[in-house]
Amino acid sequence: MARLIARLRELRHSDHRITPQVRAALVESLYASTQSLVIGAVTSTLIAAVVAWATRDGWLAAGAATIGLIGALRIVDVMRPLAAGPDPNATTVRHEIGYRVGALAYSGMLGLFGFLTLTRSDDGVVQLLAVTTAIGYAAGIAGRNAGRPRIALAQLCLASLPLSAGLLVGFEPLKLVLSVVIVLFVVAMMDITLQTYAALLKATIVSHENAAQARRDDLTGIANRTAFREQFEECLRTLPDRGGKLALYWLDLDRFKEINDTFGHLAGNALLAAVAGRLRAHFDRDSVVARLGGDEFAILCPVGDRQEAATIGAAILALVRRPVAHDGHSLRTSVSIGVAIGPENGREADTLLKNADLALYRAKESGRGQLYFYEPVMDEKIERRRQLDYELHGALERGEFHLLFQPIFDLAATRVLSCEVLLRWTNRHHGVVSPAEFIPIAEDNGLIDTIGHWVLYQACDVARGWPADISIAVNLSPIQLRATRLPTVVLDALNTSGLPPERLNLEVTETVLLEDVEASLAALEALNRLRVRTTLDDFGTGYSSLSYLTRFPFQTLKIDRSFVTDLERSPASIAIVQTIVDLGAQLGMRTIAEGVETQAQLDQLRRTRCDAVQGYLLGRPMPAAMVSAMLTGTGGEAIG
Ligand code: C2E
Ligand code: CA
Numbered sequence: 001m002a003r004l005i006a007r008l009r010e011l012r013h014s015d016h017r018i019t020p021q022v023r024a025a026l027v028e029s030l031y032a033s034t035q036s037l038v039i040g041a042v043t044s045t046l047i048a049a050v051v052a053w054a055t056r057d058g059w060l061a062a063g064a065a066t067i068g069l070i071g072a073l074r075i076v077d078v079m080r081p082l083a084a085g086p087d088p089n090a091t092t093v094r095h096e097i098g099y100r101v102g103a104l105a106y107s108g109m110l111g112l113f114g115f116l117t118l119t120r121s122d123d124g125v126v127q128l129l130a131v132t133t134a135i136g137y138a139a140g141i142a143g144r145n146a147g148r149p150r151i152a153l154a155q156l157c158l159a160s161l162p163l164s165a166g167l168l169v170g171f172e173p174l175k176l177v178l179s180v181v182i183v184l185f186v187v188a189m190m191d192i193t194l195q196t197y198a199a200l201l202k203a204t205i206v207s208h209e210n211a212a213q214a215r216r217d218d219l220t221g222i223a224n225r226t227a228f229r230e231q232f233e234e235c236l237r238t239l240p241d242r243g244g245k246l247a248l249y250w251l252d253l254d255r256f257k258e259i260n261d262t263f264g265h266l267a268g269n270a271l272l273a274a275v276a277g278r279l280r281a282h283f284d285r286d287s288v289v290a291r292l293g294g295d296e297f298a299i300l301c302p303v304g305d306r307q308e309a310a311t312i313g314a315a316i317l318a319l320v321r322r323p324v325a326h327d328g329h330s331l332r333t334s335v336s337i338g339v340a341i342g343p344e345n346g347r348e349a350d351t352l353l354k355n356a357d358l359a360l361y362r363a364k365e366s367g368r369g370q371l372y373f374y375e376p377v378m379d380e381k382i383e384r385r386r387q388l389d390y391e392l393h394g395a396l397e398r399g400e401f402h403l404l405f406q407p408i409f410d411l412a413a414t415r416v417l418s419c420e421v422l423l424r425w426t427n428r429h430h431g432v433v434s435p436a437e438f439i440p441i442a443e444d445n446g447l448i449d450t451i452g453h454w455v456l457y458q459a460c461d462v463a464r465g466w467p468a469d470i471s472i473a474v475n476l477s478p479i480q481l482r483a484t485r486l487p488t489v490v491l492d493a494l495n496t497s498g499l500p501p502e503r504l505n506l507e508v509t510e511t512v513l514l515e516d517v518e519a520s521l522a523a524l525e526a527l528n529r530l531r532v533r534t535t536l537d538d539f540g541t542g543y544s545s546l547s548y549l550t551r552f553p554f555q556t557l558k559i560d561r562s563f564v565t566d567l568e569r570s571p572a573s574i575a576i577v578q579t580i581v582d583l584g585a586q587l588g589m590r591t592i593a594e595g596v597e598t599q600a601q602l603d604q605l606r607r608t609r610c611d612a613v614q615g616y617l618l619g620r621p622m623p624a625a626m627v628s629a630m631l632t633g634t635g636g637e638a639i640g
């Protein structure tokens with residue numbers, strides 16, 4: 001008994017301890033069996049009608065009619081479809097209140113009807129009918145409505161206790177016994193209801209937890225891809241009703257792999273969990289924060305306009321940048337974000353995801369730690385870049401690359417001094433792709449190393465077959481230059497081909513003078529120690545400080561094509577070219593002018609007395625066989 005009372009007390013707070021979803025499932029259980037409710041309503045009404053007819057009592061007739069009316073109303077209530085409003089919690093509460101009013105009124109009427117029968121009729125059969133109906137109903141209810149125990153218990157008491165009271169009237173000993181039995185019955189049924197409730201609650205909670213578990217990311221505890229997708233669809237469904245906009249942020253942590261490789265995967269996990277925690281804490285329940293896998297996250301957030309979306313984005317950038325302490329280390333990362341806003345950037349999840357992804361790609365491309373909004377013009381450009389990125393993987397294996405060689409002449413244009421190797425890519429889907437387009441992509445995705453080595457080995461191999469006084473110029477990306485194993489690779493290429501190091505000339509662009517100067521300097525010095533030559537390419541375009549130039553061990557300066565192109569028209573260009581040639585002479589560097597297309601340009605270059613010339617006028621890039629024929633034949637065509 002004491003246990004029962006304690007449990008009854010607990011019941012008062014039970015709903016605060018369960019989630020709204022569990023509560024909704026329990027309320028739903030009230031509506032689960034329409035059949036039992038209909039059968040109950042029909043039989044009780046029938047029996048009440050029989051009792052009223054048998055007794056010919058006005059009060060009982062009125063009672064029977066009321067029971068019939070309430071029964072009918074309740075059937076209508078449970079039959080009509082459950083209308084879901086915008087707030088599911090409120091819907092649950094509304095349903096439960098509706099059910100409770102009907103259930104309590106009905107049970108109260110049955111109890112009252114029993115009481116009236118016991119007090120207004122002496123007919124034993126009639127009394128038996130009324131008592132069994134009410135008690136039978138009460139017993140059924142204790143099980144049926146155990147999901148909402150407060151309703152079930154109230155119904156139990158309302159239906160049975162008036163009988164107990166009715167039996168006391170007149171103080172007949174047998175009826176007294178029955179009255180006590182009914183009270184004991186109520187107590188026993190209460191216990192059963194509470195036990196059933198406990199079992200039901202546990203089962204419901206477990207099933208909800210399992211469902212929730214499958215939709216949660218194990219590592220970070222936030223929503224996973226599956227849950228994200230569901231919630232995304234849901235947000236889009238309700239978007240038109242709310243008339244607002246929905247911002248989709250697609251996040252990709254910068255250099256996450258580096259952190260994993262440097263500090264171990266536990267550190268990587270700690271970083272992911274910390275970022276997820278910060279994001280979840282920053283956004284309220286209206287927003288969805290999910291981990292899509294790896295180091296990618298997505299956030300859905302209602303916004304008023306683009307300005308607000310930008311402010312939120314800036315907050316995300318800042319909170320990811322805050323360092324994460326792990327095992328004595330301070331882990332730092334930044335995040336690249338692509339944003340698409342519904343409905344203007346798309347009304348469907350797939351479209352918005354694709355557009356946010358394009359924006360993210362753009363963000364990553366233009367340096368890290370940045371946020372980009374989707375712009376329709378991005379589509380084409382970025383889509384092509386992405387496809388080329390994809391196609392570059394495996395291009396070498398598919399044999400899609402080949403090399404062309406462009407001769408470099410002495411100033412008299414009578415003798416070939418060297419040839420520059422120019423890489424060509426003919427892709428299976430995209431056809432011929434310019435190196436100006438694919439080299440930057442290969443630099444970004446890291447393939448430049450592998451491709452660059454291939455070029456180097458091939459170039460050395462081809463040059464080995466040329467006359468001994470002809471050297472070969474190979475372009476090196478700054479990324480290749482700073483790779484620590486470059487000297488080893490170069491040495492290996494020379495040894496494999498048997499090409500003397502003096503005949504290999506490596507061209508690097510002027511940007512190496514600007515980025516990571518010390519590493520570039522060390523790499524160039526290492527190459528020079530191998531007796532390999534180096535050329536500073538595209539000179540004059542990079543705004544580099546001339547003081548750096550004196551520190552760098554280049555043997556050659558290549559004057560950028562833009563100055564050569566302008567030679568005929570602009571006196572300034574003549575002056576610049578002259579200055580570079582003089583500067584080169586003073587620093588002990590040779591000068592090459594590239595991009596010579598006209599005789600007038602060549603004539604002007606002869607006046608400025610640079611050392612060598614290269615350009616379409618003198619020779620276009622050509623296949624190895626043609627170069628060989630040219631070199632072993634006349635030794636270059638005489639021009640002008
Ligand atoms: P770059 O090193 O400045 O190469 C010279 C570019 O100018 C080549 O374009 C060449 O075909 C072009 N050219 C030569 N003479 C003339 C001329 O008289 N007029 C005009 N308008 N253009 C001329 P290409 O082959 O499209 O290469 C573009 C850039 O791609 C190169 O610029 C270089 O930076 C890069 N590149 C090419 N091959 C390689 C490679 O194997 N490795 C690396 N890292 N970069 C490469
Ligand atoms: Ca070059």
Ligand code: CA
Nearest residue numbers: 537538558594
């Ligand atoms: Ca150049």
